[in-house]
Amino acid sequence: MSLEIIELSHVNVTVPQALEEAAKRFYGVILGLKEVQKPEGSRTNVGAWYQLGAVQLHLSIEDEVDNQASDRHVCYVVREVVAAAQHFRNAGVTVIQDPRPIPGRPRVYVRDPGGNLIEIAQESV
Numbered sequence: 001m002s003l004e005i006i007e008l009s010h011v012n013v014t015v016p017q018a019l020e021e022a023a024k025r026f027y028g029v030i031l032g033l034k035e036v037q038k039p040e041g042s043r044t045n046v047g048a049w050y051q052l053g054a055v056q057l058h059l060s061i062e063d064e065v066d067n068q069a070s071d072r073h074v075c076y077v078v079r080e081v082v083a084a085a086q087h088f089r090n091a092g093v094t095v096i097q098d099p100r101p102i103p104g105r106p107r108v109y110v111r112d113p114g115g116n117l118i119e120i121a122q123e124s125v
Contacts (some may be wrong), residue, residue, distance in 0.1 A: 003087045006123055008055055009075040014062035017046075023059055024048050041102035073117035074110070081106045081122035088120075120125060 015023040016021045027033050033050035060071050065114045078084040085095045096109040107121040 003084055004062065005080060006077045006079060009077045009119075009121055010049075010056035010058050012058040012060055012071060012073045012075070012119075014060045014070065015070050017061050017065045020046065020061055021057075027059060039105070043100070043102060053094050070115075070117060072086055073119050074121035075107075077121050077123050079123055080107060081120060084108070084120050 005053070013073070027050055028035050030049065033052055035120045036049050036051045036056070038044045038049050040046075043060070043123075047058065050059070062071050068103050088095050088108075093110050098107050105121060105124075107119055110118050110120065113116060
């Protein structure tokens, strides 16, 4: 069974806490991206989410960057997250369970060989 990626959901970029306001100004004012409300369950008190067409840019705070622990990631949408997780396990890829579940949005994470985090989220119904 092959993995069927439906679309790109979002890209998450990170900045140190000291640069949060400058980054918000950059993405919201200079680039003119529309800020959207973050869902309950996410870290609503830091960073910001922006909408650009069907794709979002998530701005997160991360003071110490370590590729094996970094929160920077790309999110791909799949039809069934459980099947996708099994696909990765069958391929010998470690599946990371969601550390901050969002109600109604099942997701898991994997890391590519370079340590980059990849979020796999189930399509909305």
